[in-house]
Amino acid sequence: MFGIEDHLSRRERGCLDGHFLVAMPGMEDERFERTVIFVCAHSEEGAMGFILNRPQPVRFHELVERLELDSPKQSHKRPVIKGDTAPDFPIQFGGPLDVGRGFVLHSDDYMSQSTMPVNDDLCLTATVDILRAISQGLGPRRGIMLLGYAGWAPGQLEDEMSCNAWLSCPAHEDIVFDPDHSGKYDRVLAIMGIAPAMLSTQTGHA
Template identity: 45%
Template sequence: MARRARDNELPDSFRIAARAAGGRIDEFGPGYLGGQLLVAMPSMQDPRFTQSVICLCAHSADGAMGIMLNKPLDNLSFEDLLRQLEVEPVPPQRQIRLLAGGPVEGGRGFVLHTTDWSSEGSLQVTGDLALTASVDILKAIAGGGGPRQGLLALGYAGWGPGQLENEIQRNAWLNVPTDEGLLFGGPPDGMWRQALAKLHIDPLLLSGTAGHA
């Protein structure tokens, strides 16, 4: 699902990881972080990820794919997107938060949501969290249904084989378990500090701390 993408069209890294996990991202072996939150360290060199929090939706030996959670889209509303996709009803009966999900394929959309709603194209990230790229979920939300909680991201963050592991070894990221209240509850501009607080870390005191499993 994107502004004009085909239903259920997913990035190659997403499909590879899904096959490797048999449709479940939380079944990877030790060392893989599917379903975890990545929290950027203050020493992050890439300005695109400064103070970012990313839900890692897929992680395997073939690479990783995640959705950035705290970069709001200020120039596009949910209603505008529905009009572009010709999805009814407009105005929608429910709203959903729009985010810039990452620097890769910014015209493609993904809904990260609770698992009380799913479709054939949904991929289970954890027992409580799924990712859907079908326009069907937007139709459900616009009509007042759909998942209990969700957010819509345009674009995603992607890593090649071993790339994320190398970044973690260079202390670019911390990781923390997902939390529904953190994902869907608070304002995006406070998410980075809230994620660090789950690790009992004061960002003012951070140095070259290694990642947490």
């Protein structure tokens, strides 16, 4: 599968860009059981996104120490910043692909040369510059770091949705950054007007 940057840099926005996917009870892949996924790119070339309700035990300051981002050797040219960062930046499991790599999904008040817009409000940055900026209190106003991502080959996501594996609805920024991971699944369903007990009778899009 092509890289996530390739998809975002040369794509036209697809019908599911900026949407949530909610796993149905019949989801066969246990890795996606009761997941909420934010779709950041969808086209005839495939789709990719990030799981939003799988927190990781590692803390941001631990990650900074592991990567030695606070080392004097890690000098850099600061990117353009317009906001402040949260003091304890959340880290989550983004999906089963490329799990050794980190991505930051964030508000559009942080921009660097490697930052890619996902929709009108959210951006994605996948370089260490943003981690260093966050550690210095110069990062985005809102954001989450995601380890790995979820991806689908051409036509795969459409096939899964036609088989009643996912429901979809437009994403809400407040839910993307909501720290209540355990409540996100039911909260997205509530936005759709669906009670969990109704899911077995639902098909297709919400």
